[in-house]
Amino acid sequence: MSRSEELYERAVKVIPGGVNSPVRAYGSVGMTPRFVEGATGPYIFDADSNRYIDYIGSWGPMILGHNNQEVLKAVVRKAESGLSFGAATEIEVEMAEFICENVPSIEMIRMVNSGTEAVMSAIRVARGYTGRNKIVKFDGCYHGHSDALLVKAGSGVMTAGVPDSSGVPAGCTQDTLSAVYNNLESVKALFQEFPQEIAAVIVEPVAANMGVVLPEEGFLQGLRDLCTEHGTVLIFDEVITGFRLAFGGAQEHFGIQADLVTYGKIIGAGMPVGAYGGKREIMEQVAPVGSVYQAGTLSGNPVAMAAGLAQLKILKEHPEIYSKMRLNADTLFDGMAALVKKYKKPWKMNHIGSLGCLYFTEQDVHNYEEAKTADTKTFAAYFRFMLEHGIHLGPSQFEAMFISNAHNEETTKETLRVFEEYLRCE
Numbered sequence: 001m002s003r004s005e006e007l008y009e010r011a012v013k014v015i016p017g018g019v020n021s022p023v024r025a026y027g028s029v030g031m032t033p034r035f036v037e038g039a040t041g042p043y044i045f046d047a048d049s050n051r052y053i054d055y056i057g058s059w060g061p062m063i064l065g066h067n068n069q070e071v072l073k074a075v076v077r078k079a080e081s082g083l084s085f086g087a088a089t090e091i092e093v094e095m096a097e098f099i100c101e102n103v104p105s106i107e108m109i110r111m112v113n114s115g116t117e118a119v120m121s122a123i124r125v126a127r128g129y130t131g132r133n134k135i136v137k138f139d140g141c142y143h144g145h146s147d148a149l150l151v152k153a154g155s156g157v158m159t160a161g162v163p164d165s166s167g168v169p170a171g172c173t174q175d176t177l178s179a180v181y182n183n184l185e186s187v188k189a190l191f192q193e194f195p196q197e198i199a200a201v202i203v204e205p206v207a208a209n210m211g212v213v214l215p216e217e218g219f220l221q222g223l224r225d226l227c228t229e230h231g232t233v234l235i236f237d238e239v240i241t242g243f244r245l246a247f248g249g250a251q252e253h254f255g256i257q258a259d260l261v262t263y264g265k266i267i268g269a270g271m272p273v274g275a276y277g278g279k280r281e282i283m284e285q286v287a288p289v290g291s292v293y294q295a296g297t298l299s300g301n302p303v304a305m306a307a308g309l310a311q312l313k314i315l316k317e318h319p320e321i322y323s324k325m326r327l328n329a330d331t332l333f334d335g336m337a338a339l340v341k342k343y344k345k346p347w348k349m350n351h352i353g354s355l356g357c358l359y360f361t362e363q364d365v366h367n368y369e370e371a372k373t374a375d376t377k378t379f380a381a382y383f384r385f386m387l388e389h390g391i392h393l394g395p396s397q398f399e400a401m402f403i404s405n406a407h408n409e410e411t412t413k414e415t416l417r418v419f420e421e422y423l424r425c426e
Protein backbone atom coordinates (compact mmCIF):
# COMPACT_ATOMS: atom_id res chain seq x y z
CA MET A 1 0.00 0.00 0.00
CA SER A 2 1.37 3.43 -0.90
CA ARG A 3 1.78 6.15 1.71
CA SER A 4 -1.01 8.16 -0.02
CA GLU A 5 -3.32 5.16 0.29
CA GLU A 6 -2.42 4.75 3.96
CA LEU A 7 -3.12 8.43 4.60
CA TYR A 8 -6.41 8.20 2.75
CA GLU A 9 -7.44 5.21 4.84
CA ARG A 10 -6.80 7.24 8.00
CA ALA A 11 -8.40 10.37 6.56
CA VAL A 12 -11.76 8.86 5.57
CA LYS A 13 -12.30 7.75 9.18
CA VAL A 14 -12.13 11.29 10.52
CA ILE A 15 -12.78 13.70 7.63
CA PRO A 16 -15.86 13.46 5.38
CA GLY A 17 -14.62 11.82 2.18
CA GLY A 18 -11.09 12.04 3.58
CA VAL A 19 -10.68 15.61 2.31
CA ASN A 20 -11.36 19.18 3.34
CA SER A 21 -12.77 20.17 -0.06
CA PRO A 22 -14.76 17.73 -2.23
CA VAL A 23 -12.93 17.93 -5.58
CA ARG A 24 -9.74 16.72 -3.88
CA ALA A 25 -11.32 13.34 -3.12
CA TYR A 26 -10.75 12.28 -6.79
CA GLY A 27 -14.34 10.96 -6.76
CA SER A 28 -15.12 12.01 -10.30
CA VAL A 29 -12.05 10.25 -11.66
CA GLY A 30 -12.69 7.04 -9.69
CA MET A 31 -9.40 7.13 -7.78
CA THR A 32 -8.18 7.92 -4.32
CA PRO A 33 -6.20 11.11 -3.79
CA ARG A 34 -2.46 11.57 -3.86
CA PHE A 35 -1.42 13.32 -0.66
CA VAL A 36 0.97 16.18 -1.23
CA GLU A 37 4.20 16.47 0.70
CA GLY A 38 5.58 19.67 -0.83
CA ALA A 39 6.12 21.62 -4.02
CA THR A 40 8.68 23.80 -5.70
CA GLY A 41 8.56 25.78 -8.95
CA PRO A 42 6.33 23.91 -11.43
CA TYR A 43 6.62 20.61 -9.54
CA ILE A 44 4.64 19.00 -6.75
CA PHE A 45 5.71 15.93 -4.73
CA ASP A 46 3.43 13.36 -3.18
CA ALA A 47 3.83 11.42 0.05
CA ASP A 48 5.50 8.59 -1.90
CA SER A 49 8.12 10.97 -3.29
CA ASN A 50 6.65 10.95 -6.80
CA ARG A 51 7.27 14.16 -8.71
CA TYR A 52 4.59 15.70 -10.93
CA ILE A 53 4.40 18.75 -13.18
CA ASP A 54 1.64 20.64 -11.41
CA TYR A 55 -1.20 22.29 -13.31
CA ILE A 56 -3.36 23.02 -10.26
CA GLY A 57 -1.11 25.61 -8.59
CA SER A 58 -3.37 25.61 -5.52
CA TRP A 59 -6.24 26.45 -7.93
CA GLY A 60 -4.64 29.63 -9.15
CA PRO A 61 -2.61 31.59 -6.61
CA MET A 62 0.82 30.15 -7.34
CA ILE A 63 1.38 32.53 -10.24
CA LEU A 64 5.10 32.62 -9.49
CA GLY A 65 5.29 28.86 -9.09
CA HIS A 66 5.48 26.98 -5.81
CA ASN A 67 7.62 28.00 -2.89
CA ASN A 68 8.82 31.32 -4.29
CA GLN A 69 11.71 32.36 -2.09
CA GLU A 70 10.86 36.07 -1.90
CA VAL A 71 7.30 35.32 -0.83
CA LEU A 72 8.55 32.78 1.68
CA LYS A 73 11.04 35.23 3.19
CA ALA A 74 8.31 37.88 3.55
CA VAL A 75 6.14 35.33 5.37
CA VAL A 76 8.90 34.24 7.75
CA ARG A 77 9.90 37.83 8.49
CA LYS A 78 6.34 38.82 9.29
CA ALA A 79 5.61 35.67 11.31
CA GLU A 80 8.50 36.50 13.61
CA SER A 81 6.54 39.49 14.95
CA GLY A 82 3.45 37.44 15.79
CA LEU A 83 0.84 35.46 13.90
CA SER A 84 -2.43 37.24 14.59
CA PHE A 85 -3.54 40.16 16.72
CA GLY A 86 -7.21 40.78 15.95
CA ALA A 87 -6.26 44.44 15.68
CA ALA A 88 -5.33 46.83 12.88
CA THR A 89 -1.81 46.56 11.39
CA GLU A 90 0.20 48.64 8.94
CA ILE A 91 0.52 45.91 6.34
CA GLU A 92 -3.27 45.82 5.85
CA VAL A 93 -3.15 49.51 4.94
CA GLU A 94 -0.24 48.84 2.59
CA MET A 95 -2.18 46.04 0.89
CA ALA A 96 -5.32 48.17 0.52
CA GLU A 97 -3.31 51.13 -0.82
CA PHE A 98 -1.50 48.87 -3.27
CA ILE A 99 -4.70 47.43 -4.71
CA CYS A 100 -6.52 50.79 -4.82
CA GLU A 101 -3.56 52.38 -6.60
CA ASN A 102 -3.28 49.59 -9.14
CA VAL A 103 -6.85 48.56 -9.94
CA PRO A 104 -8.70 51.59 -11.32
CA SER A 105 -12.23 50.48 -10.37
CA ILE A 106 -11.29 49.92 -6.72
CA GLU A 107 -11.46 52.95 -4.43
CA MET A 108 -11.89 51.02 -1.18
CA ILE A 109 -11.33 47.39 -0.28
CA ARG A 110 -12.06 45.10 2.67
CA MET A 111 -9.99 41.99 3.42
CA VAL A 112 -11.64 38.71 4.36
CA ASN A 113 -10.37 35.11 4.49
CA SER A 114 -11.58 33.39 1.33
CA GLY A 115 -13.26 33.93 -1.99
CA THR A 116 -16.48 32.46 -0.58
CA GLU A 117 -16.49 35.08 2.15
CA ALA A 118 -15.61 37.87 -0.28
CA VAL A 119 -18.53 37.06 -2.58
CA MET A 120 -20.99 36.51 0.26
CA SER A 121 -20.05 39.93 1.65
CA ALA A 122 -20.10 41.70 -1.73
CA ILE A 123 -23.63 40.42 -2.33
CA ARG A 124 -24.71 41.70 1.08
CA VAL A 125 -23.20 45.10 0.34
CA ALA A 126 -24.87 45.28 -3.09
CA ARG A 127 -28.20 44.49 -1.44
CA GLY A 128 -27.64 47.06 1.29
CA TYR A 129 -26.60 49.68 -1.26
CA THR A 130 -29.51 49.15 -3.65
CA GLY A 131 -32.18 48.18 -1.12
CA ARG A 132 -33.05 45.29 -3.45
CA ASN A 133 -32.92 41.54 -2.84
CA LYS A 134 -32.56 39.66 -6.11
CA ILE A 135 -29.24 38.69 -7.60
CA VAL A 136 -28.38 37.24 -11.00
CA LYS A 137 -25.66 34.62 -11.39
CA PHE A 138 -24.83 32.37 -14.33
CA ASP A 139 -25.30 28.62 -14.69
CA GLY A 140 -21.95 26.91 -14.15
CA CYS A 141 -20.27 29.89 -12.50
CA TYR A 142 -18.96 29.10 -9.04
CA HIS A 143 -18.77 31.79 -6.39
CA GLY A 144 -17.96 29.74 -3.33
CA HIS A 145 -20.26 27.75 -1.11
CA SER A 146 -22.43 30.35 0.58
CA ASP A 147 -26.13 29.39 0.59
CA ALA A 148 -27.47 31.95 -1.89
CA LEU A 149 -24.91 31.04 -4.54
CA LEU A 150 -25.23 27.27 -4.58
CA VAL A 151 -27.62 27.39 -7.50
CA LYS A 152 -26.48 25.62 -10.67
CA ALA A 153 -22.96 26.18 -9.42
CA GLY A 154 -19.81 24.97 -11.15
CA SER A 155 -16.71 23.28 -9.71
CA GLY A 156 -17.33 20.30 -7.38
CA VAL A 157 -21.10 20.84 -7.48
CA MET A 158 -21.04 19.93 -11.17
CA THR A 159 -19.50 16.53 -10.60
CA ALA A 160 -21.65 15.86 -7.52
CA GLY A 161 -24.47 15.27 -10.02
CA VAL A 162 -26.94 17.64 -8.33
CA PRO A 163 -27.60 21.21 -9.49
CA ASP A 164 -28.14 22.52 -5.97
CA SER A 165 -26.82 21.55 -2.55
CA SER A 166 -29.05 20.04 0.09
CA GLY A 167 -29.09 21.83 3.43
CA VAL A 168 -29.82 25.16 1.76
CA PRO A 169 -33.30 26.38 2.78
CA ALA A 170 -35.43 27.42 -0.19
CA GLY A 171 -35.70 30.87 1.39
CA CYS A 172 -31.96 31.37 0.93
CA THR A 173 -32.07 30.90 -2.83
CA GLN A 174 -35.49 32.37 -3.64
CA ASP A 175 -33.84 35.62 -4.70
CA THR A 176 -31.08 33.97 -6.75
CA LEU A 177 -31.82 34.06 -10.46
CA SER A 178 -29.64 32.09 -12.82
CA ALA A 179 -28.99 33.12 -16.41
CA VAL A 180 -27.12 31.49 -19.29
CA TYR A 181 -23.44 32.40 -19.65
CA ASN A 182 -22.73 34.24 -22.90
CA ASN A 183 -26.43 34.85 -23.43
CA LEU A 184 -27.37 38.47 -22.86
CA GLU A 185 -30.97 37.80 -23.83
CA SER A 186 -31.38 35.55 -20.81
CA VAL A 187 -30.21 38.42 -18.59
CA LYS A 188 -32.43 40.97 -20.30
CA ALA A 189 -35.40 38.67 -19.75
CA LEU A 190 -34.70 38.66 -16.00
CA PHE A 191 -34.45 42.44 -15.90
CA GLN A 192 -37.78 42.60 -17.73
CA GLU A 193 -39.41 40.18 -15.32
CA PHE A 194 -37.99 41.87 -12.21
CA PRO A 195 -37.51 45.57 -12.99
CA GLN A 196 -36.20 47.53 -9.99
CA GLU A 197 -35.62 44.30 -8.04
CA ILE A 198 -32.14 43.14 -9.04
CA ALA A 199 -29.43 44.24 -6.62
CA ALA A 200 -26.47 42.64 -8.39
CA VAL A 201 -25.30 40.68 -11.38
CA ILE A 202 -22.32 38.53 -10.43
CA VAL A 203 -20.16 36.87 -13.05
CA GLU A 204 -16.83 35.13 -13.45
CA PRO A 205 -15.49 37.27 -16.31
CA VAL A 206 -13.82 34.09 -17.56
CA ALA A 207 -15.84 31.16 -16.27
CA ALA A 208 -13.17 28.89 -14.81
CA ASN A 209 -15.24 26.48 -12.73
CA MET A 210 -16.99 24.70 -15.59
CA GLY A 211 -13.68 24.10 -17.33
CA VAL A 212 -12.66 27.36 -18.98
CA VAL A 213 -15.37 29.27 -20.83
CA LEU A 214 -14.41 32.53 -22.50
CA PRO A 215 -16.82 35.45 -22.59
CA GLU A 216 -17.93 36.11 -26.15
CA GLU A 217 -17.40 39.52 -27.73
CA GLY A 218 -19.90 41.95 -26.22
CA PHE A 219 -21.08 39.74 -23.35
CA LEU A 220 -19.30 41.51 -20.48
CA GLN A 221 -19.90 44.94 -22.01
CA GLY A 222 -23.57 44.01 -22.37
CA LEU A 223 -23.72 43.15 -18.65
CA ARG A 224 -22.01 46.43 -17.84
CA ASP A 225 -24.57 48.37 -19.89
CA LEU A 226 -27.57 46.50 -18.45
CA CYS A 227 -26.38 47.07 -14.88
CA THR A 228 -25.79 50.77 -15.50
CA GLU A 229 -29.22 51.10 -17.10
CA HIS A 230 -30.99 49.37 -14.21
CA GLY A 231 -29.02 50.76 -11.27
CA THR A 232 -27.74 47.26 -10.52
CA VAL A 233 -24.32 46.53 -9.05
CA LEU A 234 -22.04 44.62 -11.45
CA ILE A 235 -19.76 42.26 -9.53
CA PHE A 236 -16.78 40.64 -11.23
CA ASP A 237 -15.71 37.57 -9.32
CA GLU A 238 -11.98 37.70 -10.00
CA VAL A 239 -10.99 34.94 -7.59
CA ILE A 240 -9.35 33.15 -10.53
CA THR A 241 -8.70 35.93 -13.03
CA GLY A 242 -7.52 38.69 -10.66
CA PHE A 243 -3.80 39.48 -11.11
CA ARG A 244 -3.61 36.36 -13.32
CA LEU A 245 -5.22 37.21 -16.64
CA ALA A 246 -3.35 40.52 -16.50
CA PHE A 247 -1.98 42.52 -13.61
CA GLY A 248 -5.33 44.36 -13.53
CA GLY A 249 -7.19 41.06 -13.97
CA ALA A 250 -10.14 40.58 -16.29
CA GLN A 251 -11.11 44.23 -15.92
CA GLU A 252 -7.83 45.25 -17.55
CA HIS A 253 -7.85 42.40 -20.07
CA PHE A 254 -11.36 43.16 -21.36
CA GLY A 255 -11.29 46.92 -20.66
CA ILE A 256 -14.46 46.83 -18.57
CA GLN A 257 -14.89 48.12 -15.04
CA ALA A 258 -17.15 46.45 -12.52
CA ASP A 259 -18.75 48.21 -9.54
CA LEU A 260 -17.47 45.61 -7.09
CA VAL A 261 -14.70 43.05 -7.51
CA THR A 262 -14.07 39.95 -5.41
CA TYR A 263 -10.69 38.33 -4.91
CA GLY A 264 -9.56 35.14 -3.20
CA LYS A 265 -6.45 33.07 -2.72
CA ILE A 266 -4.38 34.92 -5.33
CA ILE A 267 -4.02 38.03 -3.19
CA GLY A 268 -2.68 35.84 -0.39
CA ALA A 269 -0.21 34.08 -2.72
CA GLY A 270 -1.86 30.87 -1.50
CA MET A 271 -2.46 31.91 2.11
CA PRO A 272 -6.13 32.04 3.16
CA VAL A 273 -7.20 35.48 1.96
CA GLY A 274 -10.09 37.06 0.13
CA ALA A 275 -11.20 40.63 -0.44
CA TYR A 276 -13.98 42.68 -1.96
CA GLY A 277 -13.67 46.23 -3.15
CA GLY A 278 -14.96 48.81 -5.56
CA LYS A 279 -16.64 52.16 -5.71
CA ARG A 280 -16.29 54.28 -2.59
CA GLU A 281 -20.01 55.05 -2.31
CA ILE A 282 -20.81 51.33 -2.35
CA MET A 283 -17.99 50.30 0.00
CA GLU A 284 -18.99 53.00 2.49
CA GLN A 285 -22.08 50.92 3.20
CA VAL A 286 -19.83 48.52 5.11
CA ALA A 287 -19.67 48.67 8.91
CA PRO A 288 -18.43 50.56 10.85
CA VAL A 289 -19.02 53.38 8.34
CA GLY A 290 -22.30 52.01 7.06
CA SER A 291 -24.95 49.58 8.17
CA VAL A 292 -23.93 46.44 6.26
CA TYR A 293 -22.30 44.22 8.85
CA GLN A 294 -19.27 42.07 8.03
CA ALA A 295 -16.39 41.17 10.33
CA GLY A 296 -13.62 38.64 11.05
CA THR A 297 -10.75 38.13 13.49
CA LEU A 298 -8.41 36.75 10.86
CA SER A 299 -9.34 39.34 8.22
CA GLY A 300 -6.23 41.16 7.06
CA ASN A 301 -4.02 38.69 8.91
CA PRO A 302 -0.49 40.15 8.80
CA VAL A 303 1.28 36.98 7.69
CA ALA A 304 -1.22 36.39 4.89
CA MET A 305 -0.92 40.07 3.86
CA ALA A 306 2.87 39.76 3.76
CA ALA A 307 2.66 36.76 1.45
CA GLY A 308 0.12 38.35 -0.86
CA LEU A 309 1.79 41.71 -1.04
CA ALA A 310 5.17 40.14 -1.81
CA GLN A 311 3.68 38.28 -4.78
CA LEU A 312 1.69 41.28 -6.04
CA LYS A 313 4.77 43.52 -5.90
CA ILE A 314 6.81 41.03 -7.91
CA LEU A 315 4.04 40.86 -10.50
CA LYS A 316 3.89 44.64 -10.72
CA GLU A 317 7.66 44.98 -11.07
CA HIS A 318 7.88 42.23 -13.70
CA PRO A 319 5.14 42.68 -16.29
CA GLU A 320 7.12 40.34 -18.56
CA ILE A 321 5.83 37.49 -16.36
CA TYR A 322 2.45 37.82 -18.07
CA SER A 323 3.84 37.56 -21.60
CA LYS A 324 6.02 34.62 -20.60
CA MET A 325 3.10 32.77 -19.00
CA ARG A 326 0.94 33.45 -22.04
CA LEU A 327 3.61 32.18 -24.40
CA ASN A 328 4.10 29.00 -22.40
CA ALA A 329 0.36 28.52 -22.08
CA ASP A 330 -0.24 29.05 -25.81
CA THR A 331 2.53 26.61 -26.69
CA LEU A 332 1.07 23.99 -24.37
CA PHE A 333 -2.62 24.43 -25.12
CA ASP A 334 -2.19 24.93 -28.87
CA GLY A 335 0.17 21.96 -28.83
CA MET A 336 -2.47 19.81 -27.14
CA ALA A 337 -5.11 21.00 -29.62
CA ALA A 338 -2.78 20.11 -32.52
CA LEU A 339 -2.26 16.62 -31.10
CA VAL A 340 -6.01 16.18 -30.66
CA LYS A 341 -6.37 16.99 -34.36
CA LYS A 342 -3.47 14.74 -35.37
CA TYR A 343 -5.09 11.79 -33.60
CA LYS A 344 -8.48 12.68 -35.13
CA LYS A 345 -10.28 13.25 -31.84
CA PRO A 346 -13.21 15.67 -31.79
CA TRP A 347 -12.30 17.23 -28.43
CA LYS A 348 -12.21 20.98 -27.83
CA MET A 349 -9.53 23.07 -26.17
CA ASN A 350 -10.59 26.38 -24.61
CA HIS A 351 -7.87 28.67 -23.35
CA ILE A 352 -7.08 32.25 -22.46
CA GLY A 353 -3.93 33.66 -20.87
CA SER A 354 -2.57 31.12 -18.41
CA LEU A 355 -5.85 29.16 -18.10
CA GLY A 356 -6.99 26.26 -20.22
CA CYS A 357 -9.30 23.25 -20.38
CA LEU A 358 -9.53 20.30 -22.74
CA TYR A 359 -13.18 19.27 -23.06
CA PHE A 360 -13.90 15.71 -24.04
CA THR A 361 -16.78 16.66 -26.30
CA GLU A 362 -17.24 17.46 -29.96
CA GLN A 363 -19.40 20.42 -28.98
CA ASP A 364 -17.86 23.91 -28.83
CA VAL A 365 -18.22 25.10 -25.25
CA HIS A 366 -19.68 28.53 -24.54
CA ASN A 367 -21.88 27.77 -21.53
CA TYR A 368 -22.86 25.26 -18.83
CA GLU A 369 -25.14 23.05 -20.96
CA GLU A 370 -22.41 22.71 -23.59
CA ALA A 371 -19.76 22.02 -20.93
CA LYS A 372 -21.95 19.26 -19.55
CA THR A 373 -21.83 17.39 -22.88
CA ALA A 374 -18.23 16.45 -22.03
CA ASP A 375 -17.60 12.74 -21.50
CA THR A 376 -16.40 12.58 -17.91
CA LYS A 377 -15.45 8.90 -18.23
CA THR A 378 -12.98 9.68 -21.00
CA PHE A 379 -11.69 12.57 -18.90
CA ALA A 380 -11.16 10.16 -15.99
CA ALA A 381 -9.10 7.79 -18.17
CA TYR A 382 -7.02 10.73 -19.46
CA PHE A 383 -6.54 12.08 -15.94
CA ARG A 384 -5.36 8.69 -14.65
CA PHE A 385 -2.90 8.27 -17.51
CA MET A 386 -1.48 11.75 -17.07
CA LEU A 387 -1.13 11.34 -13.30
CA GLU A 388 0.56 7.98 -13.65
CA HIS A 389 3.00 9.62 -16.04
CA GLY A 390 3.88 12.56 -13.81
CA ILE A 391 1.33 15.21 -14.79
CA HIS A 392 -0.82 16.61 -11.98
CA LEU A 393 -4.15 17.94 -13.31
CA GLY A 394 -7.30 19.06 -11.53
CA PRO A 395 -9.22 15.82 -10.87
CA SER A 396 -12.36 16.92 -12.69
CA GLN A 397 -13.36 17.70 -16.27
CA PHE A 398 -14.75 20.99 -14.99
CA GLU A 399 -11.60 22.50 -13.50
CA ALA A 400 -9.01 24.62 -15.26
CA MET A 401 -5.32 23.95 -15.93
CA PHE A 402 -3.21 26.72 -14.40
CA ILE A 403 0.16 27.77 -15.85
CA SER A 404 2.63 29.62 -13.63
CA ASN A 405 5.74 31.66 -14.27
CA ALA A 406 7.74 28.60 -13.20
CA HIS A 407 6.45 26.45 -16.07
CA ASN A 408 8.90 26.39 -18.93
CA GLU A 409 9.82 24.80 -22.25
CA GLU A 410 10.88 21.62 -20.51
CA THR A 411 7.59 21.17 -18.63
CA THR A 412 5.63 21.94 -21.79
CA LYS A 413 7.65 19.46 -23.86
CA GLU A 414 7.23 16.73 -21.25
CA THR A 415 3.49 17.36 -20.89
CA LEU A 416 2.99 17.22 -24.67
CA ARG A 417 5.08 14.04 -24.85
CA VAL A 418 2.91 12.35 -22.21
CA PHE A 419 -0.29 13.62 -23.82
CA GLU A 420 0.75 12.18 -27.18
CA GLU A 421 1.55 8.87 -25.52
CA TYR A 422 -1.95 8.91 -24.01
CA LEU A 423 -3.49 9.60 -27.42
CA ARG A 424 -1.49 6.78 -28.96
CA CYS A 425 -2.77 4.32 -26.34
CA GLU A 426 -6.34 5.67 -26.25
Ligand code: HOZ
Nearest residue numbers: 021023024059155156209
Ligand atom coordinates in the same frame (compact mmCIF):
# COMPACT_ATOMS: atom_id res chain seq x y z
N1 HOZ B 1 -13.43 24.55 -5.69
C1 HOZ B 1 -12.05 24.50 -6.02
C2 HOZ B 1 -11.82 24.41 -7.47
N2 HOZ B 1 -12.56 25.25 -8.29
C3 HOZ B 1 -11.35 23.36 -5.36
C4 HOZ B 1 -10.84 23.79 -4.07
C5 HOZ B 1 -9.89 22.78 -3.44
O1 HOZ B 1 -10.16 21.61 -3.41
O2 HOZ B 1 -8.88 23.23 -2.96
